[in-house]
Amino acid sequence: MTDILVLVEHDEGTPKKVSNQILTAAKTVGDGDVIAAIFGAGAAGAADKVGEFGASKALVWEASEATDYATEPKVAALQAAIEASGATVVLYAADPFVTDVVARTAIRVGGGVVADAIDLELAGDRMVATKAIFGGDMNSKCQVEGDRVQFIGVKANSFQAESSGGGAAEVVTLDVTLPESATRAKITDVVQAESSGRPEMTEAAIIVSGGRGLGDADGFDLVGQLADALGGAVGASRAATDAGWIAHNHQIGQTGKTVSPQLYLANGISGAIQHRAGMQTSQTIAVINKDAEAPIFSIADIGIVGDLYKVIPPLVEEINKRKG
Amino acid sequence: MRIICPVKRVPDTAAEKKVTDDLTVDRDSVEAILNANDEWSIEEAMRIKESRSDVEVIALCMGPESAQQTVRKALSYGLDGAIQITDPAVAGSDATATARVLAAALKDEDFDLIIMGNQSSDARSMLVPAMLAEYLDVPALTYAKRLAVGEDGSVEADRETSGGHETVQTTLPAVVSVVEAINEPRYPSFKGIMAAKKKPLETKDLAAIGLSADDAGHAGSATKVLEATPKPPKQAGDKVEDDGSGQVGAKALVDFLVAKKFI
């Protein structure tokens, strides 16, 4: 039996969607216990909510160091959680900051890391991860070799979160000893640029994105209206972020974020290979572009050849009408 | 102050890629370039160098012999020198093995700051910066979109988050990884390109940095690729021509979204 430790991300006590998806995946593909590791203020609150998605136990560390200092306090906590649980497989949300914690922990405990899994299967005591490579042109299967802790990063929306019907997880407070080095990088400010009420782009089920075809920054108001009608997040091509129409953290592609939402709706984006590298694995792709020859149409499930400024307003109106 | 810029030779993303029999990227079949993200770290290092008098910037690259081209490209931006780790045994290194080799290469080197790209365009793992920092036992300020290094050895970075940033402070020595938003990289000047040919480039094998063949490549990697299969090309769906009013296009999209249960 292979016990799986899931590093759960949460917003002040509410587990992130991606973490519920990963807990469900661990429960579904695993043959042993699913144990949640939850760190930072609110961790105990989040621990009450992980049983629903299959965790039988939650290891909780609420110390303020988790959020006062970058990365390294959580490395110490994750190491403690691995030791306390005896788990040989650790699943985590493939997100940049979490990846840092896992990367350092893997070196510290002598583990191996496979990042960005879109599917998982357990073969004996090995967690085999499927990941998209070369911008989604190929799939590969990878695993951690030998007698090492297996760290596997799972991409958001690769699995659906489903209630396991299980009861509450047993909550255990984790005993973490911080080395002096854990507090050498102090977080002095946290700036949340937007409070749009929209979902986070990297875990959104729907992303509406805009490119150079918007013509100016105001175009993102229109894209935003469509995103809000669909309950989605707003993304962008590099042409749009380079122009300063929207912040770089919305950029999708080779040098931006890689996303795989259920629906990706591209507006005024031509579909350059560097952009496709960040969105090609989306489950459904819809496109509005006035150039029928734009390469993005070749990966679209539906393409509208038309002016986005003409198509989006009646589209938003109709969606809102149907929502009632 | 001595700044190290780890740079990677990667296949051009714009080119078609193949995998070799041992399931790693076939680096011979496509044109190789300097990893785009490493241009921002070089630019950031050069800006620090130009802002004060005591700065030396050194490129560090683990790769095949042909990576010399990539290293020379890096030098053409005005760096002072380079270290290249080349050994038949490094082929196929995963992030763990790569970080181990880079750390070993720095064991006998002076360094205050390591600035690197946040990810390589081929592996895209984003693992190497934090792993390198762990091997060297220094803090890592990753995904920086702003970096300030004080004369007193203080380091402050704004780390890009999904909704903004977090500001982190530490002291040298440190690893910093940078995102695209941090700067607009310069083009190498003609003078820089000519000068790059004469800049000191030290090439070392694994033994020279105290490692054995088992520490790198497939043997030294913690992960293994079991298979790699091309995905069948996607079948494009319906293409609907709007009539110029927006109504036809909007209706087609609504029908599609309803059929797919997005509305």
Ligand SMILES: Cc1cc2nc3c(=O)[nH]c(=O)nc-3n(C[C@H](O)[C@H](O)[C@H](O)COP(=O)(O)OP(=O)(O)OC[C@H]3O[C@@H](n4cnc5c(N)ncnc54)[C@H](O)[C@@H]3O)c2cc1C
């Ligand atoms: C190293 C490197 C890394 C890169 N990384 C990224 C990355 O991470 N992400 C990324 O996106 N790009 C990236 N790029 C850039 C990429 O190559 C393209 O330049 C970029 O994606 C183009 O953005 P776009 O599609 O918005 O603009 P364009 O290619 O200019 O396309 C605009 C489209 O809008 C359409 N259009 C115009 N007006 C309208 C209208 N009124 N209604 C409907 N359609 C309209 C046009 O027909 C056209 O197809 C990278 C490039 C390099 C070299």
Ligand SMILES: Nc1ncnc2c1ncn2[C@@H]1O[C@H](COP(=O)(O)O)[C@@H](O)[C@H]1O
């Ligand atoms: N073989 C290598 N040689 C030198 N630096 C590397 C190498 N591989 C990765 N790096 C550095 O690590 C960064 C992140 O790469 P990755 O973790 O592979 O996404 C790159 O931008 C480089 O700065």
